Amino acid sequence: MNDKLILVVEDDEDLRYLAKQQFKKIGLNAETATDGQDALNKLKEKKYDLILMDVMMPVLNGVNATIQIRESEKNSNNHITIIAMTAVSDKERCISAGMDDYIFKPIMLDTLKALVSKWL
Amino acid sequence: MSIFADTQAKRQELFLRHLVNSLHERAIFAVDEKGMITTWSNGSQNLLGYDEEEILGKHLSIFFDQSTQGKNTAQKDLEDASSADSTIVEHQLTRKNTSQFHASLKYDLLQDDSGNKAGFAVLIEDLTEKKDAQKNKFELKKLEDTFNSLVSAVKDYAIFLISPEGIILTWNEGAQRAKGYSADEIIGRHFSTFYTQHDKDRNHPQFELEQAIKDGRYEEEGWRIRKDGTPFWANVTITPILDSERNHKGFIKVTRDLSERREIEANRAALAKADETFDMLVAAVKDYAIFLLSPEGNILTWNEGARRNKGYTAEEIVGCHFSTFYTKESVESGHPDWELEQAIAKGQYEEEGWRVKKDGTQFWASVSITAIFDRTGVLTGFVKVTRDLTERREAELGLRKAVIEAESARDEAERANRLKSEFVATISHEIRTPMSGLIGLAELLMHEPDHAELPEMAQRMFKSSRKLLDVLNSLLDFSKLESGRVLTENISFSPRAVLQEVVGLVSPLVQAKSLALETVISKNVPEQIFADEVKVRQVLNNLLHNAVKFTSKGKIRIKIDRLEMEGNDSISFSVKDTGIGIREEHKSMMFEPFVQADPSFTRKFGGTGLGLSICRHYVTLMGGSISLESTEGKGSTFSFTIPVKANSFNE
Structure with a gap:
């Protein structure tokens, strides 16, 4: 479990900090990206086991970033787990874009634990 | 010489002689058994031309064809008369002046008191006249038949006979047409049937007959009534019929239905009146410019509306071309003439467009141009009616503007509503984000936090709290401003x-x-x-x-x-x-x-x-x-x- 690498895509700096602290607390390594485009760049450089994706972000939002990720996976057997972090309940939009699950803000430690045990 | 002896007989003879002589047109005389003429009379002289002296003692056959056959005929007549007492025959006889005539001869056998034959009384009548009369009668009958068939065939005139009392005796086609009655219905009825109650009340039908008799003819025009009760304007002629003794035998009445003519005349009069009224009306119309154009488009008339509308007086504008009222661009594009062409082609042309007043200002006009043709289809000009619609147009534009404003107000309201929804989503995001940070960090602090991180966590919680407060303050400020409490x-x-x-x-x-x-x-x-x-x-x-x-x-x-x-x-x-x-x-x-x-x-x-x-x-x-x-x-x-x-x- 400890070798798993998580990417948290979140435009709010405080929430990025919080996410890192939360994963540290449950014993996982998390890296962060500031928006969808930043996430795509990071995915090219490194392999992640799980992505937590904010939906409303500047430059490239979570939904469009997911669509691009799924597009790039088409010709391979790869499928990275993407979990939506959303404040509003537009879960249908997230699922149809290719996300695997969703959680609502604010995100509590127990929520993260359950999510990790389900998907990692 | 006399066959009467006594005075009584003499008196009787004188009477008879007088009687015989009084017959001017008939020959009456006596012959003896052999046919020798023994008496003569004035009538005999008148008819046959011989006087008493030269004819007495002459044989009857002197009046006959002077051939053997003639003598024999006379002889035979006498023989017949002798055996039959009285005979009537007809022969061609010859007068003294050799003219011939067709005669009827009546022979009566005369007998004396003792019953012996004493000769014959001969009565000769000239049948020529009678025959002519008969021939005339026949001719007349033929004429009458022709006349009757002619009359009955006449369709445009009611021609019929009425008795001296006014009873209808005959009926023709024209009468049936004019008055609507068939011959069966009307013959035998009084001719006043065709008159109005008013005419009947004033005894006008009788007056007409009396006038006809007095003047030989009566003619008038007046209202008559058809069978169906509808009146018609009629020309009536009544001519009395008098026989040769000037006895009044009745009337010929000729009636002609003039309704159509009268209608035309009435129409003409009404039209003239209407024309006049119309002209006055048109001249007085103030809201519409109404004027006539020549076929070339020159202005012929001008009314009050035109003056008000376009600013020109009649003196100024009559004679000018109507394109004066059009904008320069419109004239250059040939639009005025095109309008006339349209009016000619379609009878009428209508449009709304800009026109120019005398002072150069433009007005929005409703224009109608109607082509006028005479009976033979020749264009005589145009009627142009123009109305200044500027006010209406402005009202319409005002209305349109109001509608647009209302629509934009509605759009604005909808936009405001949409913005408010977006605002709620935005605000909730703006609140939820720092709130999520606060809650998450607080939770971490509850579970044995990394002590090295404590200052940063506290700082971030402080920052997030301030963010929240800023949002709340903005909301509060805005709310106050909106309610005007600032x-x-x-x-x-x-x-x-x-x-x-x-x-x-x-x-x-x-x-x-x-x-x-x-x-x-x-x-x-x-x-x-x-x-x-x-x-x-x-x-x-x-x-x-x-x-x-x-x-x-x-x-x-x-x-x-x-x-x-x-x-x-x-x-x-x-x-x-x-x-x-x-x-x-x-x-x-x-x-x-x-x-x-x-x-x-x-x-x-x-x-x-x-x-x-x-x-x-x-x-x-x-x-x-x-x-x-x-x-x-x-x-x-x-x-x-x-x-x-x-x-x-x-x-």
Whole structure:
């Protein structure tokens, strides 16, 4: 479990900090990206086991970033787990874009634990 | 010589002689048994030409054909008469002057008192006249038949006979047509049947008959009544019929239905009257220009409406071409003539368009041009009717404008509603984000936190709390402004100090983004100004934060100027950045509440979308104005100006 690498895509700096602290607390390594485009760049450089994706972000939002990720996976057997972090309940939009699950803000430690045990 | 002896007989003989002589046209005389003429009479002389002296003792056959056959005929007549007492025969006889005539001869055997044959009495009548009369009668009958068939065939005239008492005796086709009765229905009835009650009451039918008898003919025109009760205007002629003894035998009545002619005449009269009335009417019409054009389009008449409408008097315009009323462009494109062509082709042409008055002003007109043709189809001109619709058009435009305004108000309301929904989503995002940070961090603190992280966690919680508070304050400010509960509170303060304070607040952000910050304060800006310091600070702070927020590189320049105008001094603050700028189409709504130039910016730059709206409210409350200049991609300049009383300056 400890070798798993998580990417948290979140435009709010405080929430990025919080996410890192939360994963540290449950014993996982998390890296962060500031928006969808930043996430795509990071995915090219490194392999992640799980992505937590904010939906409303500047430059490239979570939904469009997911669509691009799924597009790039088409010709391979790869499928990275993407979990939506959303404040509003537009879960249908997230699922149809290719996300695997969703959680609502604010995100509590127990929520993260359950999510990790389900998907990692 | 006499066959009578006594006086009595003499008297009788005289009487008879007188009687015989009184028959002027008939020959009556006596012959003896052998046929020798023994007596003569005036009538005999008249008819046969011989006087008494030369004929007495002559044989009867002298009147006959002087051939053997003639003598024999006379002899045979006598023999026949002798045996039959009385015979009547007809022969061709010859007078003394050798003229011949067709005669009837009546022989009566005369006997004396003792019953011996004493000769014959001969009565000769000239049948020529009778025969002629008979022939005439036949001819007349033929004529009458022809006449009758002619009369009965006449269709346009009612021709019929009436008795002296006025009873209808005959009927013809024309009568049936004119009056509607068949012969069976009407023959035997009085001719007054055809008269109006009024005529009957005044005994007019009888009067007509009396006049006809008196003058030999009566003629009039008047109303008559058909069988179906409808009146018709009739020409009536009544001619009395008199026989050869001038006895009154009845009347010929000829009636002609003149309704059609009368109608035409009445129509003509009515038309003339109508024409006159119409002319007066047209002349008096004030709201419509109504005038006649010649086939070439020259103005022939002018009315009051035309004068009012177009400004020309009749004297000025009659004779001019109607294109005078058209715009230059319209005339150049040949539109007036085209209108006439349309009117000729279709009978009428209608349009709405601009026309020109005498004073050169234009008016929106409804125009109708009707071509007039005479009976033979030759164009005699046009009637042109023009109405000034400017008022109506203005009313319509006004209405349209009102509709547009209503629609835009509706759109505005819908937009405002949509903006409010977006605002709620934005605000909830703006609250939820720091709230999520606070909750998450608080939870971590509850579970044996990493002590090294404690200061940072506390700092972040503090920052998030302040963010929340800012959002709440904005909401509160805005809510107060919307409800009009915000007042200004003017005090003396230093604009330089306020600027310094605001710059101090924003400088960490400026440094974090490696931006340059420049402040320029004109020398004529006083140290102290009298205004609402709190609001000035808040507006300036907001503009400066926006500038930093939307600028990623370059510099931000803050400038304060004093605009001196007589008795109307004001201070202007402007914040210029080298940021993303604002699209032209977004500029107008930048100061509207809940609006950000691009909703996606909310995510990039945060904010409630209330800032500029609040700024505008504040500036307006201070009696000033706020504006922006921007070029997309190059940067924006937001400026606000507030008036400051001249005597408030403490220099």
